[in-house]
Amino acid sequence: xxxxxxxxxxxxxxxxxxxxxxxxxxxxxxxxxxxxxxxxxxxxxxxxxxxxxxxxxxxxxxxxxxxxxxxxxxxxxxxxxxxxxxxxxxxxxxxxxxxxxxxxxxxxxxxxxxxxxxxxxxxxxxxxxxxxxxxxxxxxxxxxxxxxxxxxxxxxxxxxxxxxxxxxxxxxxxxxxxxxxxxxxxxx
Numbered sequence: 623x624x625x626x627x628x629x630x631x632x633x634x635x636x637x638x639x640x641x642x643x644x645x646x647x648x649x650x651x652x653x654x655x656x657x658x659x660x661x662x663x664x665x666x667x668x669x670x671x672x673x674x675x676x677x678x679x680x681x682x683x684x685x686x687x688x689x690x691x692x693x694x695x696x697x698x699x700x701x702x703x704x705x706x707x708x709x710x711x712x713x714x715x716x717x718x719x720x721x722x723x724x725x726x727x728x729x730x731x732x733x734x735x736x737x738x739x740x741x742x743x744x745x746x747x748x749x750x751x752x753x754x755x756x757x758x759x760x761x762x763x764x765x766x767x768x769x770x771x772x773x774x775x776x777x778x779x780x781x782x783x784x785x786x787x788x789x790x791x792x793x794x795x796x797x798x799x800x801x802x803x804x805x806x807x808x809x810x
Contacts, residue, residue, distance in 0.1 A: 624653040625810050628700040630692065630720060630743070632658045636708035637666040637683035638789040639737050643704045646796050651809035654704075657695050658688035659717060667708055669788070677760070680709075692719040697726035701807035704799075707738020707758060707788065715746035725749055733782045733806050735799040741765055741785060754778060756785040782806055 627647055631640050640656075647654050658664055666683035697703075703724065705711065714720050720743060727734050728749035736744060741757040742764060744750045751769030756778040765772040777794035778785045782802055786795035
C-alpha cells in the first residue's frame with residue numbers, strides 16, 4: 623500500500639494549488655486523500671493576476687470531491703500534509719478538527735507543504751511561531767503576528783515545512799517538498 627498524504631482544502635480553494643500538488647504527489651507514488659469540512663463535491667476558484675489590478679482576480683474553477691471529512695481524519699495514518707491556498711484557509715482555520723490535524727503534523731515533525739493563504743491555518747493552530755514561512759505577500763503581517771519570520775520566497779524550507787507564495791512558485795515549491803519527502807517519508 624502506498625504511503626498516504628493528506629491534503630486539507632475546501633470550497634474557494636485555488637484550483638491550481640489543489641491540483642498541482644495532488645497530481646504531482648500521485649505521480650511520485652503517494653496516495654493523496656483530500657479532506658474538507660464535509661465529504662462532498664468541492665468548488666474551487668481560479669486566482670489570476672491582471673495588469674492594473676491592485677490584487678488578484680477570482681473566477682469559478684474546477685469542482686472535485688473530498689475523500690473524507692476532517693472530523694473523520696486520523697492524522698497518524700498519513701506521512702505528510704499539504705495545505706493549499708485560496709480563500710478556503712480563511713474559514714478552515716477556525717475548525718477545531720483542522721487545527722487538531724495540523725498540530726499533529728507539526729508536533730510529530732512530519733513533512734508539511736503550505737502555500738499562499740495556507741499559513742493562516744498553521745497560524746491559527748498555534749504552530750507557526752518560531753518558524754520561517756513564505757505566504758501570499760499580503761499575509762506578511764499575519765505570518766509575523768503568529769510569531770514567525772516571513773520570507774518572500776518561492777520555496778522556503780524550515781526543517782520539514784516547505785512554503786511558497788502562490789501557484790507561480792509551484793515548480794520550486796514541489797521540488798523542495800519532494801526532496802523533504804524522499805528523506806523523511808519516502809514512498810513505501
